[in-house]
Amino acid sequence: MSLLRLILCELKAIVSDKAIAVTLFGGVLFYAVLYPLPYLHQVPTEQALVVVDLDNTSLSRTLVRHADASPKIRVAAGAGSVAEAKMLIASGDFHGLLVIPLGFKRDLLLGKGATLSYGGDASYFLVYSALVEGLVSAGMDAAKSVQLLGLLSRGESFTGATLSLAPMHLNAVPAYNPSLGYIPYVVPGLFLLILHQTLLIGTGILGAGQWGGSGQPGAKGETGESGYWTQVSPLKLLLGRSLAFGLLYLGFGGFYLGWCYHWYGVSVQSSLGQMLLFALPFLLSTLFAGIAASCLFSRRELPTQVMLLASMPILFVSGFVWPLSLIPEPLVLVSKVIPAVPAIFGMLKLNQLGAGFAAVMNEWLILWGLAAVYFVLAFAGLRWRRNRQ
Amino acid sequence: MRALLRRELTSLWQSPWQLALVSWLPILSMLALWWLFSAALPRQLPVAWVDLDNSSVSRELGRHVAASPVASPESFTHLDDAIAAMNRAEVYALVVVPVGFSRELMTGGDPTLDVRYNGQFLLVGKLLAANLQLAIADAMKPLAYTKQLAAGASPHQARVNMAPIETQTTALFNRNNNYVGFLVPPVLLALWQLMAMLVFANALNRELADAPETPLSARLVAKFVFYTPLLLAQGLFIHALLFGFLALPVAGSPLWLVPAMLATLLAIFLIVALIFLIMQEAARVVSFCTALFAPAFAFMGVTFPVHDMPAAAQYWRLLMPSSHYIDSHIALVSYGVSGTELLLKLSSFVPFLLLLVPIYALAGRGLRASDMAKVVNEEPAL
Numbered sequence: 045m046s047l048l049r050l051i052l053c054e055l056k057a058i059v060s061d062k063a064i065a066v067t068l069f070g071g072v073l074f075y076a077v078l079y080p081l082p083y084l085h086q087v088p089t090e091q092a093l094v095v096v097d098l099d100n101t102s103l104s105r106t107l108v109r110h111a112d113a114s115p116k117i118r119v120a121a122g123a124g125s126v127a128e129a130k131m132l133i134a135s136g137d138f139h140g141l142l143v144i145p146l147g148f149k150r151d152l153l154l155g156k157g158a159t160l161s162y163g164g165d166a167s168y169f170l171v172y173s174a175l176v177e178g179l180v181s182a183g184m185d186a187a188k189s190v191q192l193l194g195l196l197s198r199g200e201s202f203t204g205a206t207l208s209l210a211p212m213h214l215n216a217v218p219a220y221n222p223s224l225g226y227i228p229y230v231v232p233g234l235f236l237l238i239l240h241q242t243l244l245i246g247t248g249i250l251g252a253g254q255w256g257g258s259g260q261p262g263a264k265g266e267t268g269e270s271g272y273w274t275q276v277s278p279l280k281l282l283l284g285r286s287l288a289f290g291l292l293y294l295g296f297g298g299f300y301l302g303w304c305y306h307w308y309g310v311s312v313q314s315s316l317g318q319m320l321l322f323a324l325p326f327l328l329s330t331l332f333a334g335i336a337a338s339c340l341f342s343r344r345e346l347p348t349q350v351m352l353l354a355s356m357p358i359l360f361v362s363g364f365v366w367p368l369s370l371i372p373e374p375l376v377l378v379s380k381v382i383p384a385v386p387a388i389f390g391m392l393k394l395n396q397l398g399a400g401f402a403a404v405m406n407e408w409l410i411l412w413g414l415a416a417v418y419f420v421l422a423f424a425g426l427r428w429r430r431n432r433q
Numbered sequence: 434m435r436a437l438l439r440r441e442l443t444s445l446w447q448s449p450w451q452l453a454l455v456s457w458l459p460i461l462s463m464l465a466l467w468w469l470f471s472a473a474l475p476r477q478l479p480v481a482w483v484d485l486d487n488s489s490v491s492r493e494l495g496r497h498v499a500a501s502p503v504a505s506p507e508s509f510t511h512l513d514d515a516i517a518a519m520n521r522a523e524v525y526a527l528v529v530v531p532v533g534f535s536r537e538l539m540t541g542g543d544p545t546l547d548v549r550y551n552g553q554f555l556l557v558g559k560l561l562a563a564n565l566q567l568a569i570a571d572a573m574k575p576l577a578y579t580k581q582l583a584a585g586a587s588p589h590q591a592r593v594n595m596a597p598i599e600t601q602t603t604a605l606f607n608r609n610n611n612y613v614g615f616l617v618p619p620v621l622l623a624l625w626q627l628m629a630m631l632v633f634a635n636a637l638n639r640e641l642a643d644a645p646e647t648p649l650s651a652r653l654v655a656k657f658v659f660y661t662p663l664l665l666a667q668g669l670f671i672h673a674l675l676f677g678f679l680a681l682p683v684a685g686s687p688l689w690l691v692p693a694m695l696a697t698l699l700a701i702f703l704i705v706a707l708i709f710l711i712m713q714e715a716a717r718v719v720s721f722c723t724a725l726f727a728p729a730f731a732f733m734g735v736t737f738p739v740h741d742m743p744a745a746a747q748y749w750r751l752l753m754p755s756s757h758y759i760d761s762h763i764a765l766v767s768y769g770v771s772g773t774e775l776l777l778k779l780s781s782f783v784p785f786l787l788l789l790v791p792i793y794a795l796a797g798r799g800l801r802a803s804d805m806a807k808v809v810n811e812e813p814a815l
Contacts, residue, residue, distance in 0.1 A: 062714070062717055063714070063719075063720045064719045066717065066721060066724065067677065067720050067724070071724050075724075075728070078749070079728050079731060081742075081743065081749065082734075082742045083737055084742075084745075084746070085742065085743060087741075088741040091738075092740075113680060114783075133605070134764075134768035134769070134770060135768075136760070136764060136768065141605070141740075155590065155593055155594075155597075156593065157592075157593040157596070157597050157599060159598075159599040159600070160599070160600045160601070161601050161602075161603065162600060162602045162603065162685055163602075163605045164603075164605060164607075165605050165606060166552060166604035166605055166606055166610055166615070167605075167606050167607060167615070168615075168735060169610070169615055170736065170738060171561075173559055173736050176602055179600075179602075180602075183600050187598040190597045190598065191594065191597055194594060195594070211537060212534075212537075212543065212546055213543055213544070213545045213546070214527050214545075214548065214566060214570075215546065215547050215548065215549075216548040216549075216566060217547075217548070217549055218550055218552030219519070219527075219551060219552060219553075219584055220551055220552050220553040221551075221558075222552060223552075224552050224555060224558070226555070226737055228553065229552075229553065229554075229555040245720075253716075272658050277441045293748045344716035345635070345715040345719040346787065348716070348719045348720050348723050349450070349454075349631050349635075352627060352723045352727060353458070353462060353631075355727065355735075357462065357465060357466060358622060360466070360469050360620075364554065365474065365556070366470060366612075367478065367525070367556075367557050369477075369478065370470075370472035372468055373457065375469055391521070392522070392553065393521060393522055395489075397519075397520045397522060398520060398549075399520035399521050399551060400520070403521045407502075412739040416678060417689070421485065421571045425803070
């Protein structure tokens with residue numbers, strides 16, 4: 045059987061097996077839409093705030109209006125007391141609290157200083173940080189105008205007064221993800237993980253169906269090429285299968301890293317050549333890892349289950365959600381054997397941080413190493429399966 | 434019924450994978466996920482510190498930043514080296530003290546201090562930005578104070594002038610912004626939902642292998658009755674880990690969540706059963722359920738707030754039993770709502786009961802004969 049014919053047989057088996065088709069074509073397309081869906085609005089805005097205004101003066105009302113003007117906050121309700129506000133927050137519809145104390149304006153005018161209390165629901169960290177950022181900037185605004193009034197009333201010149209308020213200018217700017225949006229944060233790593241997991245599942249189901257030989261629909265029979273995998277040498281089968289899945293995943297990869305990144309506004313800093321150069325060992329190591337793992341299964345419903353349970357740990361250990369320096373060292377070391385882990389971090393440095401290819405050399409070499417190791421394992425696995433038949 | 438339950442027990446005993454799913458595998462993976470986040474509070478994150486001024490004021494600033502629990506400054510002589518380190522994600526933020534910073538400050542100029550933080554690592558970047566600003570503002574305070582005194586203000590007046598409005602910020606329900614308290618419960622619950630889905634799917638798939646005389650609907654009920662206590666035990670293990678071992682704060686008794694857990698399991702079972710009855714092929718059932726349940730974590734609305742999701746995402750969220758459960762979970766753990774209110778919240782699960790209609794109709798028709806003839810191979814895999 046020629047290699048070309050083998051590849052065609054493989055592709056036919058992939059397409060006609062509904063379980064693989066659901067995962068590969070359905071999963072890849074469906075997830076491209078579904079996973080980023082909750083994050084489409086990028087940043088949390090207009091968080092519902094409960095105001096307890098015990099002062100009820102022109103200044104306190106100005107402060108409330110300032111808070112409401114912040115894009116991050118919406119003054120949703122007023123409460124007469126902190127206890128009442130607590131009940132409102134416990135209802136789950138409001139997440140923040142601003143308490144303006146009694147005598148707020150009087151104390152400020154007398155030059156005695158006053159204390160504002162902010163509260164945010166820290167069960168949701170993004171909500172909390174949005175609320176606090178909004179409230180702090182509103183409060184600073186109010187404080188500045190009060191300070192300015194005080195300084196001016198003591199006879200300072202306007203320019204002098206503004207100067208001593210801010211002795212220096214702090215220019216804090218987020219880099220790489222200037223809008224602090226959630227999609228550029230999650231999507232690059234997540235999409236690589238989806239590609240990785242679906243590829244492992246696809247090779248797993250195909251392999252398990254053939255070794256199990258339980259005559260499942262699609263694995264054989266329907267294609268009319270029953271048992272083609274027994275007619276070729278293990279090395280040739282490995283080559284043919286890698287090429288078949290590799291061709292498909294070049295398409296999927298192009299769709300995810302090209303079209304989807306563009307569609308979701310994810311930055312791509314590397315050149316096409318660098319990206320291909322980096323993606324090559326990732327694709328190869330994942331292919332070989334998938335084929336090697338498939339030799340462990342003989343029931344078609346198992347690979348999906350194992351890979352599904354592994355997804356969440358891989359996602360969190362790859363270091364783009366939770367910093368690598370905080371993950372226990374043994375976990376980081378062990379996780380390096382999963383191709384997705386070095387690949388996600390390397391791609392992040394290459395595309396999002398724009399570090400250049402020299403910075404990802406380490407990850408690149410790890411991926412080539414993994415590809416070599418998994419190639420040997422896949423070959424050994426296929427030969428073992430072949431001998432058992 | 435008893436015979437049916439005994440049948441489930443023997444089939445569970447014969448399947449090593451299913452046995453793993455109800456026993457050691459969930460415990461192991463839950464502990465591993467907790468271990469991953471066990472640092473709980475991000476601290477000592479590397480920050481590049483480029484001091485081009487090298488004056489007593491800039492060194493004072495550096496000491497203030499070093500004193501911050503979150504940041505751990507690393508000195509760079511050249512800006513280019515610092516930028517390269519930032520690009521390689523070796524440091525998460527960059528502070529540049531410009532040449533002449535101290536002189537500008539003393540002569541009443543308006544020097545600029547540049548801070549760049551890594552927005553790609555959203556969590557770390559935001560945290561560092563807030564803490565660096567806090568540390569720098571704090572370092573600047575004595576300077577402004579001296580300035581006020583020099584201008585002739587009394588010490589008390591000078592303090593009030595500097596900050597007429599004091600603020601006090603409270604992180605409600607999670608006082609120290611603990612990431613274990615924030616992230617681990619939804620992660621574990623998402624994992625629990627996946628476990629339940631897989632266990633139910635595997636149990637149902639056994640029906641494709643052999644066909645006893647009893648009607649299908651009775652067998653489905655038996656499966657739910659048999660596996661629910663086992664899965665509930667996993668849920669209670671999560672509670673024991675979170676509120677017992679880790680002693681996370683909880684405003685009410687976690688036992689009030691048991692009804693919600695049962696409702697979640699019922700909802701998962703109904704969804705899986707419907708998919709099983711439609712697909713009737715083991716790998717396809719598992720693949721389809723996986724596609725459906727895998728993204729549940731993103732839709733729980735803990736990491737990204739629900740009311741900021743697009744409407745389509747909010748509707749999709751309602752399809753996931755875990756999002757209904759997490760609402761009850763947070764209501765009890767954070768807000769401390771009473772048990773009766775929690776029971777009322779269960780009504781959000783009621784629409785899942787509508788699935789009973791198609792399930793009943795499909796179960797009445799039985800399984801397709803062609804599939805029943807097939808024999809699941811006995812070889813214990815993996």
